[in-house]
Amino acid sequence: MKTVDRQFTTISGVPIEPVYGPGDFANPSPGEFPYTRGIHRDMYRGKLWTMRQFSGFATPEETNLRYHYLLAQGQTGLSVAFDLPTLMGYDADHALSEGEVGKCGAPISSLEDMEILFRGIPVGDVSVSMTINSPANVLWAMYLAVAEQQGVPWAQLNGTLQNDILKEYIAQKEYIYPPRASMRLVTDTIEFGALHTPKFNPVSVSGYHIREAGSTAVQELAFTLRDGIEYVDWALQRGLDIDEFAPRLSFFFNAHNDFFEEIAKYRAARKIWALVCRDRYGARSERSLKLRFHAQTAGCSLTWQQPYNNVVRTALQAMAAVLGGAQSLHTNSLDEAYALPSEHAVTIALRTQQVLAFESGIAGAPDPLGGSYFLEQLTLDTEAAANRYIRQIDDMGGMIAAIEAGFPQTEIASASYRYQREIESGERTIVGVNRFQSDDQPIELLQIDEASERRQTAKLAALRARRDNGNVQKTLDALRRAAEGAENTMPPLLDAVRAYATLGEICDALRGVFGTYQETPHI
Amino acid sequence: MAKPGLDGHDRGAKVIARALRDAGMEVIYTGLRQTPEMIVNAALQEDVQVIGLSILSGAHNAIVPRVLELLRAKEMTDVMLIVGGIVPDEDAAALKSQGVAAVFQPGASLEAIIAFIKGAVPVG
Numbered sequence: 001m002k003t004v005d006r007q008f009t010t011i012s013g014v015p016i017e018p019v020y021g022p023g024d025f026a027n028p029s030p031g032e033f034p035y036t037r038g039i040h041r042d043m044y045r046g047k048l049w050t051m052r053q054f055s056g057f058a059t060p061e062e063t064n065l066r067y068h069y070l071l072a073q074g075q076t077g078l079s080v081a082f083d084l085p086t087l088m089g090y091d092a093d094h095a096l097s098e099g100e101v102g103k104c105g106a107p108i109s110s111l112e113d114m115e116i117l118f119r120g121i122p123v124g125d126v127s128v129s130m131t132i133n134s135p136a137n138v139l140w141a142m143y144l145a146v147a148e149q150q151g152v153p154w155a156q157l158n159g160t161l162q163n164d165i166l167k168e169y170i171a172q173k174e175y176i177y178p179p180r181a182s183m184r185l186v187t188d189t190i191e192f193g194a195l196h197t198p199k200f201n202p203v204s205v206s207g208y209h210i211r212e213a214g215s216t217a218v219q220e221l222a223f224t225l226r227d228g229i230e231y232v233d234w235a236l237q238r239g240l241d242i243d244e245f246a247p248r249l250s251f252f253f254n255a256h257n258d259f260f261e262e263i264a265k266y267r268a269a270r271k272i273w274a275l276v277c278r279d280r281y282g283a284r285s286e287r288s289l290k291l292r293f294h295a296q297t298a299g300c301s302l303t304w305q306q307p308y309n310n311v312v313r314t315a316l317q318a319m320a321a322v323l324g325g326a327q328s329l330h331t332n333s334l335d336e337a338y339a340l341p342s343e344h345a346v347t348i349a350l351r352t353q354q355v356l357a358f359e360s361g362i363a364g365a366p367d368p369l370g371g372s373y374f375l376e377q378l379t380l381d382t383e384a385a386a387n388r389y390i391r392q393i394d395d396m397g398g399m400i401a402a403i404e405a406g407f408p409q410t411e412i413a414s415a416s417y418r419y420q421r422e423i424e425s426g427e428r429t430i431v432g433v434n435r436f437q438s439d440d441q442p443i444e445l446l447q448i449d450e451a452s453e454r455r456q457t458a459k460l461a462a463l464r465a466r467r468d469n470g471n472v473q474k475t476l477d478a479l480r481r482a483a484e485g486a487e488n489t490m491p492p493l494l495d496a497v498r499a500y501a502t503l504g505e506i507c508d509a510l511r512g513v514f515g516t517y518q519e520t521p522h523i
Numbered sequence: 524m525a526k527p528g529l530d531g532h533d534r535g536a537k538v539i540a541r542a543l544r545d546a547g548m549e550v551i552y553t554g555l556r557q558t559p560e561m562i563v564n565a566a567l568q569e570d571v572q573v574i575g576l577s578i579l580s581g582a583h584n585a586i587v588p589r590v591l592e593l594l595r596a597k598e599m600t601d602v603m604l605i606v607g608g609i610v611p612d613e614d615a616a617a618l619k620s621q622g623v624a625a626v627f628q629p630g631a632s633l634e635a636i637i638a639f640i641k642g643a644v645p646v647g
Contacts (some may be wrong), residue, residue, distance in 0.1 A: 084529040084580055088556075096558075099585020100529050173531030173555055214534050300534075304629035337629045338611065339581075413537055420538045424633050433630045445611065448581065521554045523537045523544075 011258040012216030013418075014381060020373035027376070030325075030366035034274035036267045036379065038325040039290040043366035044357075048076075049321075050328040051353045052129060054296065056081030056106035057340045058452040060116040063106040067121060069343065073350055079129040079330060080117070081105035081340075082139070087174045089135040089507030092456035101453035104340070105131075109460055110502045114142035115149065124152035128159040129204070129294065129328070134176035136163035137185050137490065138506050140202075141497040160201040160250055160294070163189055166227040166399055167206050169519070170408045171213040176507060179400050181514035185489060187234045192490040194245045201250035203231060204294065210408075211254035212300045214416020217265045218382060220254060222389030223399075223408050225272055229390070230399040232281060242281045246288035255321040255329075256298040257313065263369060264378035266293070266324030271383055272390075294328035295321035302336040306432035307443055310334040315352050322356055323369055329353060339445040409522040460502065467500040475499045476509045483513040525553040525562040527590070530580035535607060539575070542633040548640070559589040566602060572644045578608040583618070591622050603643055607631065 008016040028034070031041030040046060053075050056063045067078055082105040085097035091109040092101045101107050108114055118128075123146060132139045140161050147157055165182040168175040175182065186203065193202035207224035215223070228249060235245050253269065255262055273291040277283040297317035302310040311334050318331050331352050333345035341349065357363055369375050396402045403409070422428035429435045475496035482492045496506050524540045526533055533555060540552045551569050553562060566574050574594075578586060587606060594600055606618060607627040615626035625639055 084582075088529050090529075096529060096556075099582040100580060103581035173533060212534070214538075338609065413541075416534050417538050417541055420542075420633065430630075434632075442612075519554065521533075521537070521552055523541050523552055 010217070010261040010378075011256060011419075012218055012261060014218075014261065014378070014385075016374075020377055023373060023377060025371070025373075025376035025380075027370060033278070033286075033289060035270040035290055037367035037370050039270065039292065040366070043325060044322075044363035045366070048357050048363060049326050050077040050127065051075045051350060051357075052077035052079045052127075052294065052328050052330055053346055053350055054079040054081050054131060054330045055341070055346070056083070057446065058102040058106070058448050059455055060106050060108060060113045062452075064117055064119050064121070066343070067117075070346070070350065071121075071126070073347060074354060075350055077127045077129065077328060078121070080131065082130075082132055083107045086135070086139075086503060087132065089138075089176050089503060089511075091460060091502050091504035092453065093460050094504055098453075101456055102448050107452070107456050108139060108142065109456065109504065110463055110500055111142045111145050111497050112459065112463055112500065113456075114139070114146050118146050118150075122152070123147050123150055124156050126158075129162070130160070131162045133162055133165055133168050133172070133174050134182065135503060135507050136161050137189055137493055138497065138503050140189065141490065141493045144197075144494060145497050154196045155198060157197055158199050160204050161189065162204045162206060162252070164203055164206045164227065164252075166230060166403070167209055167224070169403045169517075170210060170223060170227075171215075171412060172209040173519070175517050175519075177510065177514040178517045179403065183230075183234050183400070185510075186231065187238050188488045188490055190231070190235050190245050191238055191240060191488055193248060194240060198248070201248050201292075204250045204252045205231065206252040208252050208254045208296050210412065211256060211298065213412050214300075214419060215412045216415050217256065217258070217261050218385040219389065219408070219411055219415060221265050221269055221272075221382065222386040222393075224251065224253070225269065225276070225386065226390050226393045226399050226402075228273065229276065229280070233398070236281075242277070242283045243285040243288050246277055246281070246283055247285060247290075251291055251293040253293050253295050253326075254298050255295045255317040255324075255326075257301050257317065259316060259320045260375055260378055261382070262317070262320040263324040264375055264382045266295075266321070266326070267367075267375075267379045268383040268386060269293070270325070271379075272386060292327045294330070295324070295326040296330040297321070297332045299332055299336050302332055302334075303430065303433055304337040306438065306440055307334045307337065309432050310336060311348060311352070314349060315356075318352055318356055319360070319362065322362055323367075325367065335443055335445060338443070340448070342444060342446045344444070406520065406522045413522055463500060463502070471499045472496070472501045472505070476501055476505060479506065480509050480513055483510055524550055524575045524577065525557050525565070526555045526577050527557050527559060527562055527586045528578060528580055528582045529556060530578060530582070531555050532579045533577070535579075536575075536577035539577075539607065539633065539636060543637065543640070546637045546641075559586060559593055562590060563593040563597060563599065567597060567599060571602060573603045573605065573640055576604070576606045576608075578606065578610070581609065583608065583610050584614060587618050587623060588621060603640075605639070607636075
């Protein structure tokens with residue numbers, strides 16, 4: 001078929017010129033400020049990215065088995081997916097949890113569930129990432145309590161708490177409390193982490209979800225970094241020194257379809273953040289300047305139609321993340337549009353990373369595409385476009401002000417509508433969906449046992465009956481007092497968790513203090 | 524257009540709401556985390572002809588029958604119920620047999636959704 005004479009653009013609408021030639025691109029080497037080419041001199045020659053498959057379903061027991069399976073298959077880090085009730089701060093037996101328990105992740109209603117989740121897994125030996133936001137402090141407290149039980153000093157713990165509440169208001173919408181109260185809680189975790197968990201990232205400032213909601217690559221980059229700036233400002237207001245906490249701010253980006261645009265995005269991210277930390281904040285420690293990120297291949301790009309094509313999409317997206325210098329990577333499973341990953345599908349996804357790491361050769365040279373005329377120009381263009389957005393949000397008074405004005409939400413809604421229109425008109429091809437359709441064979445899917453909810457509910461009833469309820473009340477009262485005042489909420493939270501107060505009980509105590517947030521929808 | 528249950532993924536619901544508006548329909552978007560009761564009450568108050576439920580969380584088998592039950596209880600069975608989201612084929616068939624007019628799975632086109640509604644609902 002003859003190609004039409006038209007303008008080519010990246011998926012985000014950035015024009016692609018007919019040819020690129022030598023320009024004036026002078027980038028410092030990998031490991032040198034501003035780290036455009038990578039944060040380490042040797043990158044994957046020294047250490048491969050962490051292969052970390054996001055995982056959780058049905059019950060903590062079944063999720064624990066999947067963790068053992070994935071570790072045995074060669075993944076090198078753990079990543080916990082929680083179910084919707086847990087994400088929203090509800091126990092499995094709450095009225096709003098009906099039908100939702102275990103469907104999108106593991107239900108964790110108490111320390112007991114967290115103990116089961118990590119049964120047989122020494123938390124001192126494997127890094128753990130937890131994708132949890134509005135109740136992140138509670139789940140983190142449970143994880144820290146499990147470490148105590150296992151005899152692992154907190155100073156030894158490696159891992160990441162997503163805990164990025166700003167992107168919830170912008171994109172993922174898993175908020176509980178209003179923005180300023182939530183920022184206070186996040187700052188409590190940053191402060192606590194700076195003191196007690198020097199190897200743990202208390203926040204993973206995320207663009208993945210912003211992208212999944214339909215933003216462009218530039219919006220993903222700009223809103224993420226501007227969220228990071230907001231967290232830094234709050235931590236500095238708390239009285240922390242930039243170099244005390246900035247080294248442990250981590251990031252999380254999407255790895256979407258447009259190969260070169262994604263690699264340019266990661267390179268621009270490192271450059272912008274290094275300049276922000278040095279020039280805007282006066283950071284002196286090199287570790288404060290180096291942006292570390294986890295990447296996940298784009299769930300929203302995977303199709304219901306012809307699901308085996310998704311293996312190809314994921315492989316190309318993963319390759320972009322590796323060529324872009326990610327420190328950690330999750331690859332989606334081919335059944336993404338249908339269900340949580342089956343064991344068969346997640347194994348292929350993990351093997352995709354292993355083939356990239358051990359067979360493709362791309363891990364051998366840091367930033368191997370550096371010097372590509374196209375990539376270098378795209379990196380500069382992406383940097384400039386993102387900086388424009390960052391300045392715009394600065395002028396609005398910061399990210400919280402921008403969120404209250406509906407700015408990032410509206411930008412994302414417009415971008416996602418434009419994208420869908422391009423698909424509808426055929427201007428944008430989605431293989432198997434609006435072009436190259438063919439019949440599908442049904443694939444075998446993971447089934448979530450409906451009994452999971454009953455099991456969790458029964459466990460909770462038994463827990464509430466056998467624990468010291470007087471003590472639980474005492475700890476909740478102390479937490480409430482801390483929340484009403486200015487003290488760091490993590491220590492009283494830990495006490496409540498150790499007393500086996502449930503997630504719902506703890507969040508209800510905090511809801512009582514802070515109230516809950518209702519968004520104004522922006523279509 | 525409603526988001527029932529705890530699911531906060533609203534990209535699809537918002538895109539469709541906007542497309543339906545552009546196609547000349549009056550659309551009320553309820554926002555997130557609506558219970559079946561809240562949705563049916565809003566539909567009654569706004570006197571809608573169609574309710575669209577967007578569910579990606581896997582909770583459709585608990586939520587949709589509850590909405591159908593409430594519509595029957597309030598004698599609103601002339602209101603058409605359509606569902607969109609992550610609903611496997613067997614569940615889609617079951618929901619249709621219970622009274623759901625259509626189930627739109629991932630990849631469904633805006634054109635198809637608009638055409639279905641226009642075809643099924645009298646104008647004016």
